Amino acid sequence: MDSSPRTIPPGIRAGEGRPRLSRRAWLAAASGTAATGLVMTRWDALKATAQEASPAAADPTKIPGRFVSEVGTRAPGEQPRRLLRTLALSSSSRTPLQDLHGTITPSDLHFERHHAGVPDIAAQDHELLVHGMVERPMVFRMPDLKRYPQTSRICFIECSGNGGGAYNRDRMPTTITPQQLDGLLSTSEWAGVMLSTILREVGVRSGASWILAEGSDAAVMSRSVPLDKAMDDAMLAYVQNGEAIRPEQGYPVRLLLPGWEGNAQVKWLRRIEVTDRPTMTRDETSRYTDPLKDGTARQFSFVMDAKSIITFPSYPYVLPERGWWEIEGLAWSGRGRITRVEVSTDGGRSWTDAVMQPPILSKSTVRFRHLWNWNGRETVILSRATDETGYVQPTVHQLWEARGDRTSYHQNHQRAWKIAADGAVTFGLGDLL
Amino acid sequence: MRAVGATASVLVPLLAACSPEVPARSAAEAPAPSATEADPGFASLSAHAPEHFGFGAPASEDRVARWDIDVKPDGEGLPPGSGSVAEGRLIYETYCLQCHGPTGTEGPNDRLVSAGEWEQWPAGRTVGGYWPYATTLFDYTRKAMPQTTPGTLSDDEVYAVVGYVLHLGGIVSADAVMDSASLVAVEMPARDRFVPDDRTDGPEIR
Numbered sequence: 001m002d003s004s005p006r007t008i009p010p011g012i013r014a015g016e017g018r019p020r021l022s023r024r025a026w027l028a029a030a031s032g033t034a035a036t037g038l039v040m041t042r043w044d045a046l047k048a049t050a051q052e053a054s055p056a057a058a059d060p061t062k063i064p065g066r067f068v069s070e071v072g073t074r075a076p077g078e079q080p081r082r083l084l085r086t087l088a089l090s091s092s093s094r095t096p097l098q099d100l101h102g103t104i105t106p107s108d109l110h111f112e113r114h115h116a117g118v119p120d121i122a123a124q125d126h127e128l129l130v131h132g133m134v135e136r137p138m139v140f141r142m143p144d145l146k147r148y149p150q151t152s153r154i155c156f157i158e159c160s161g162n163g164g165g166a167y168n169r170d171r172m173p174t175t176i177t178p179q180q181l182d183g184l185l186s187t188s189e190w191a192g193v194m195l196s197t198i199l200r201e202v203g204v205r206s207g208a209s210w211i212l213a214e215g216s217d218a219a220v221m222s223r224s225v226p227l228d229k230a231m232d233d234a235m236l237a238y239v240q241n242g243e244a245i246r247p248e249q250g251y252p253v254r255l256l257l258p259g260w261e262g263n264a265q266v267k268w269l270r271r272i273e274v275t276d277r278p279t280m281t282r283d284e285t286s287r288y289t290d291p292l293k294d295g296t297a298r299q300f301s302f303v304m305d306a307k308s309i310i311t312f313p314s315y316p317y318v319l320p321e322r323g324w325w326e327i328e329g330l331a332w333s334g335r336g337r338i339t340r341v342e343v344s345t346d347g348g349r350s351w352t353d354a355v356m357q358p359p360i361l362s363k364s365t366v367r368f369r370h371l372w373n374w375n376g377r378e379t380v381i382l383s384r385a386t387d388e389t390g391y392v393q394p395t396v397h398q399l400w401e402a403r404g405d406r407t408s409y410h411q412n413h414q415r416a417w418k419i420a421a422d423g424a425v426t427f428g429l430g431d432l433l
Numbered sequence: 434m435r436a437v438g439a440t441a442s443v444l445v446p447l448l449a450a451c452s453p454e455v456p457a458r459s460a461a462e463a464p465a466p467s468a469t470e471a472d473p474g475f476a477s478l479s480a481h482a483p484e485h486f487g488f489g490a491p492a493s494e495d496r497v498a499r500w501d502i503d504v505k506p507d508g509e510g511l512p513p514g515s516g517s518v519a520e521g522r523l524i525y526e527t528y529c530l531q532c533h534g535p536t537g538t539e540g541p542n543d544r545l546v547s548a549g550e551w552e553q554w555p556a557g558r559t560v561g562g563y564w565p566y567a568t569t570l571f572d573y574t575r576k577a578m579p580q581t582t583p584g585t586l587s588d589d590e591v592y593a594v595v596g597y598v599l600h601l602g603g604i605v606s607a608d609a610v611m612d613s614a615s616l617v618a619v620e621m622p623a624r625d626r627f628v629p630d631d632r633t634d635g636p637e638i639r
Contacts, residue, residue: 089580116577129492129500137492144488149478197478201485212503218583220576222503271500280506282573286564289627291555297563297623301630335634389634398638406555 082109083179089117089218092159094183097330098311102357103365104154105186107241112248113159113184115283116218119268123244123252126216128236132274135203142252145193145236148201152191152239153258155363156332158304159184160261160288160409167396167411172430174418178311181415181427185332187365188249190256191239195272196231204274212279213255216270223264224278225257229302233258236269259334259363260302261409263288293404304334306393307412308341308368308385319423322376327354332365333387340386341368347380347416347432348395354383362388374419380428382416396429504572508617511571515612516593518605524586524594528579537601542580546601556623561602565627567619570595592616 080100082093092113095105105111112118123142131137162184165173173181204227211230214222225234235256238245245251250267257265263283278284278300290298308331313319331341337360342351354368368383384393394402396413418428504510516524525533533539537546537559547562556562560570575591577583586594596611604619605611632639 116580116583129497131492131497131501137497138489139492139496140489144490147488148486149482194477200478201489214503218577220502220583222576273501273503275505277505279503279572280566280569281503282569282577285566285569285627286558286560291563295554296626296628297555298630298632299627301632303630303632305632390636391634392636394638402638 080106080109082111083183090115092184094179095186097178097183097185097309098314098317099179100311101367103187103330103359103367104241105188107188107243107246107249110186110188110240110246110249111157111159111184113262114217114248115221118247119217121216121247121251121268126252126270128253128269128271130198130202130272130274132212132272133205133208133276134199134274135205136201138202140198142238145198145238145253148193148197150191150239151194151235152189153233153235154187154189154359154361155256155258156185156187156304156365157256157262157265158186158332158334160263160301160304163307163411163413163415164408166415166427166429167399167405167407167413169396169400169405169433172427172433174426174428174430175315176427177316178309178314182309184262185330185365187332188240189242190235190237190245192235192237192253192256195234195236195255198236198272199230199274202274207276208274210275210278212271212273212275212281213264213266213269214271214273215250215266216268221263221266221283222279222281223266223284224275224281224300225255225264225302226300227274229257229260257302259304259336261288261304264302288409290403290407290409292407301410302334304332305410305412306333306335306338306385306387306391307331308338308383308393309415310343310381310383310417313381313419313425314417315426317425319374319419319425321423322374325372325374327370327372327381327383329368329383330365331356331368331383331385332363333385333389333391334363335391336388337362338366338385339388341366342384342386343368343370343372344382344384345370345372345374345379348382348414351384376421378419378421380416380418380431382414382432384414396433502576504568504575506566506568506617508568508613511568511613511616512588513613514588514592515610516589516591516596517610518593518596518600518607520590521593521595521597521600521611524590525597528582528586529594529598532580537598545598554626559602560598561604561622563623565621565624567595567599567604567616567621570598571616 080096082095085092093111095109095111126142128140163182165176165181209227210224211227212222212224214220236253237256238253240246240249245254253269254267255265255269284300290301292298308329310327310329312328313325319325327343331338341354341356343354344351352370354370357367357369360366386392394413399411399413416428416432418426418431532542533545538544538548544557545560547556547559564570571591574595592611596605596609599605599619600607600609
């Protein structure tokens, strides 16, 4: 099938040449005791339950239930987990894309990328300084920020390094999950005060063209952002999915730059300096820049281009039989709305429009579906997204042609999954090269 | 007190780009129609919002000075002080070597110096091979290093260790002394390789 070693994740046992999930293994994975993050999908759960339901299961209509509780918890059998990269100060954890539904990422499963850990910040101690080329340098405490008119929007945040695991032609993976490949992507309803409102309050001086946003973490993570974006749709967000933003996402306040790379959306925001030039911080020079094949490096490549990924079926799932299956996934663009998602079930030879499931919002993820009658033969399935500017998600060959193979960010090329005749699903881009 | 003209000249055209479906804040500041479609759920200020709310406190010059610690490529923000490459070696071996290796090539954390395969563009994104500005190294080192005790080096120590890392990368000589003038004067080899983002809306793949 492929030349790379086929690893079977914990929680799956080999049988008849293909991995199959036992109920016990599924429970182990679902309860979080499997440290791999390879939690099974709902189909696994349903199948396992249907096949191996315990005859001794208690009848819930004969036992009074639990009392009310102050904070709810997930069902014991529904325990999706982030996937940790390393236990280090500069590290990341990834959202389990294959386990989620709709578009909103539960806040406790939002991906993380920290450069020096998650700071402990008490909201009552936090201050935001806004200064530089302004008429009135000011300090805002959280109650100040919250008293300004609030606005909200649903949008994705994606690390620009997301998907880098499938760009090197010599190391194209086969056994990689959507979470492992593209889990540095999450979507939330954010609320806060528009940055334009705060900049109006302090009075931007003429001649200003950039801001510097600086975080209150141990890396003092900072990025320069063009003033145009700051005045357009940038938000000082202190709400995530209906409650205070989580510490991992920048509590008590972060910069939200809809559609732009996550790194620029500085968390734990403590300072904004209005300037007439970029500061050239570490994370906009030595990192988050894109070395191109002509020997230049593209700088300030903020916007996340249109992208999509099929999240079902995907590795390590095994389609147990031919017949009707609903392919589904996520599509998004930092330039606006997704206008079309196409799915191919024949390795890219023909494409069919997928159904896009509302809501379809600008600079947010949209869930797509395509009902597929699998004939049981080996094939490769792909998706490609088109956004409202007419940009079509490229092939990896198009990206290599445009940029060369040494970029580490913005790898938004089409993803593919190979379906073997025995139903085993692996990452299939390598088969198309 | 307010620079009305200056504020309006900057704010109005930019605000206009936000959200054409939302009522303008006032007739005088009515935004021009934008080519960008409005985002639902995204609203600008109400028409009757005051020019200033007054929430928040003025920031004193002292307060700004205490927090305004970033350094820009033209040297703005560089503090007084200096440090030599020789002094920097001691700092490096005390605080940096454990993560960056004896010669800056070994890791385990970020490689600072190009070696072997790293010599090919983009040179492993090393300081000497990739970083476009020496001031960035000062800014980042002062804020974020050493990783487990960030912000603890004195300005003189930061000048010194920045000089040593630049020396390891073959950028400055062994007898160099770094200060606000000499650091800005350092010409980084990759400086002119950096170009602005040329991707645009539309079908072109870049």
